[in-house]
Amino acid sequence: MADNEQQVLYFDDIEEGDQAPVKKHRITRTDMVRYAGASGDYMPMHHDEVFAKSIGQPSVFGHGMYSMGLLGAAITDWVGKTSLTKYKVRFSSQTWPDEELRTEVTVKGKTVDGQRHLVDMECRLLNADGDVKVIGEAQAELPARN
Amino acid sequence: MSEESQVDPDLANLIGKPTGKSKVVLERGPVAYFALAVGDKSPIYKDTRAAKAAGLQAIPVPPTFAFAWDTWGKFPEIQPEDDVPQGSAVGEVVGSLMAKGGTILHGEQEFVYHKPAYVGDVLSGEGKVVDAYRKESKGHVMTFVVTEMIWCDDKTGDPVVTSRSNIIHRL
Numbered sequence: 407m408a409d410n411e412q413q414v415l416y417f418d419d420i421e422e423g424d425q426a427p428v429k430k431h432r433i434t435r436t437d438m439v440r441y442a443g444a445s446g447d448y449m450p451m452h453h454d455e456v457f458a459k460s461i462g463q464p465s466v467f468g469h470g471m472y473s474m475g476l477l478g479a480a481i482t483d484w485v486g487k488t489s490l491t492k493y494k495v496r497f498s499s500q501t502w503p504d505e506e507l508r509t510e511v512t513v514k515g516k517t518v519d520g521q522r523h524l525v526d527m528e529c530r531l532l533n534a535d536g537d538v539k540v541i542g543e544a545q546a547e548l549p550a551r552n
Numbered sequence: 553m554s555e556e557s558q559v560d561p562d563l564a565n566l567i568g569k570p571t572g573k574s575k576v577v578l579e580r581g582p583v584a585y586f587a588l589a590v591g592d593k594s595p596i597y598k599d600t601r602a603a604k605a606a607g608l609q610a611i612p613v614p615p616t617f618a619f620a621w622d623t624w625g626k627f628p629e630i631q632p633e634d635d636v637p638q639g640s641a642v643g644e645v646v647g648s649l650m651a652k653g654g655t656i657l658h659g660e661q662e663f664v665y666h667k668p669a670y671v672g673d674v675l676s677g678e679g680k681v682v683d684a685y686r687k688e689s690k691g692h693v694m695t696f697v698v699t700e701m702i703w704c705d706d707k708t709g710d711p712v713v714t715s716r717s718n719i720i721h722r723l
Contacts, residue, residue: 444589446623470658475590478615494662
């Protein structure tokens, strides 16, 4: 989907096992600095290589909330920007400069709660080797046809 | 693996403790820049025409922006008088743990969205510690502190976002 299109995803049109389009991104040190500025999180291990090495890390590493944000963008690209009702992750491992990250968002179930049509998803951010960076779940309320 | 939960009276006392109040204004520039920083290039976050075309009343905010919005819109003159010491809800708890040394890790993060948040909204948040426990694992003492911040629309009082953070102190 082009960046400037927002197609409406309907409850009726998805099934358990469906997956959101995969979002891939090679994380750079510039991404880490930009996220530090955008979030106000200037913990030095995310932008200061000298500091990161002084505490025994091989290099700077990405903010956990950057990983959650990137994965969140893949979810809202699919379900819509104002559809989420819940989004929760566990931070499993660090992200390192130049790793190719990819999102994986899978529908786990659909429920109708009165007038509300809810979709539960399982979501993960992984690197090219399949190492899990964050794993979690999200729920969206989608419009129904008719 | 030997992993054992411990009951610690100091930690038990932490549960329910307030972590501060805050009032924030959701501003357009920071929202557009935050969206870019998490790799979301949608024009909905920067162009009111794109937001309107998508059927939205205003520019919405990215799903994780709630973790960063008091960096931007927490203006001093609108803060509640009875605020607990300055700093974020998480910061206060983290500070007391770090006095012992060790490392702080963000273990889990959860958001519950009661209604969408939009640029221009003014939100009031109130935080507290909702859980605290300690485990020993692989030779480390791990202290888990779960804080919760509930953000409500300042005009209506309706809840907008609940943010829950599980912060781990590893010694």
